[in-house]
Amino acid sequence: DQQVKQNSPSLSVQEGRISILNCDYTNSMFDYFLWYKKYPAEGPTFLISISSIKDKNEDGRFTVFLNKSAKHLSLHIVPSQPGDSAVYFCAAPARGLHGPPNNDMRFGAGTRLTVKP
Amino acid sequence: EAGVAQSPRYKIIEKRQSVAFWCNPISGHATLYWYQQILGQGPKLLIQFQNNGVVDDSQLPKDRFSAERLKGVDSTLKIQPAKLEDSAVYLCASSLDRAGGTDTQYFGPGTRLTVL
Numbered sequence: 001d002q003q004v005k006q007n008s009p010s011l012s013v014q015e016g017r018i019s020i021l022n023c024d025y026t027n028s029m030f031d032y033f034l035w036y037k038k039y040p041a042e043g044p045t046f047l048i049s050i051s052s053i054k055d056k057n058e059d060g061r062f063t064v065f066l067n068k069s070a071k072h073l074s075l076h077i078v079p080s081q082p083g084d085s086a087v088y089f090c091a092a093p094a095r096g097l098h099g100p101p102n103n104d105m106r107f108g109a110g111t112r113l114t115v116k117p
Numbered sequence: 118e119a120g121v122a123q124s125p126r127y128k129i130i131e132k133r134q135s136v137a138f139w140c141n142p143i144s145g146h147a148t149l150y151w152y153q154q155i156l157g158q159g160p161k162l163l164i165q166f167q168n169n170g171v172v173d174d175s176q177l178p179k180d181r182f183s184a185e186r187l188k189g190v191d192s193t194l195k196i197q198p199a200k201l202e203d204s205a206v207y208l209c210a211s212s213l214d215r216a217g218g219t220d221t222q223y224f225g226p227g228t229r230l231t232v233l
Contacts, residue, residue: 006159009157044224045224104162106159107160107161
């Protein structure tokens with residue numbers, strides 16, 4: 001049961017423009033969401049997170065937006081840089097913040113972002 | 118600070134053979150995770166340890182997969198016997214296990230397993 005979905009396998013944007021990566025979830029119990037970034041031959045690295053008590057969290061060029069009613073979140077990268085080219089995973093712990101940290105983490109299939117110089 | 122170490126990085130075996138992967142988490146991290154990432158999919162949690170105890174192994178195929186974390190530090194994941202569908206990248210991660218709230222996971226580079 002894929003509870004976290006990333007329906008766009010790839011995205012290509014021009015350097016300096018905005019990149020928008022989307023993620024949908026089906027489990028209304030999810031209350032905490034994370035984005036990970038993965039370069040080839042490396043493990044994923046944590047990028048940014050958001051709790052369901054917020055609808056926006058910003059960290060430098062990265063902003064995550066959460067729309068609870070639509071069960072949708074998005075990651076905005078502005079401005080996009082060639083070094084941002086990677087696979088981005090959306091994830092959520094199945095028992096949310098009420099369970100142990102990182103409990104039963106559910107990942108989307110990932111979106112491969114290519115930023116062209 | 119050294120990251121999560123995994124070995125081997127690559128392994129090719131024939132079906133029905135056995136294979137073992139090793140993980141050394143970041144020093145001081147109490148929680149250790151093993152994930153399976155099949156090509157084109159996101160990582161799927163196989164097992165989660167806190168120190169040397171199992172927190173969650175509900176998605177571990179226990180008829181062929183086993184994992185241990187003796188002494189609460191290093192961990193090994195074993196597959197015996199392997200099937201073609203076990204071809205994947207096996208990721209190990211660790212986290213500090215702060216009480217309550219969030220706890221960043223740090224991933225190793227993974228072991229790419231190919232079963233022929």
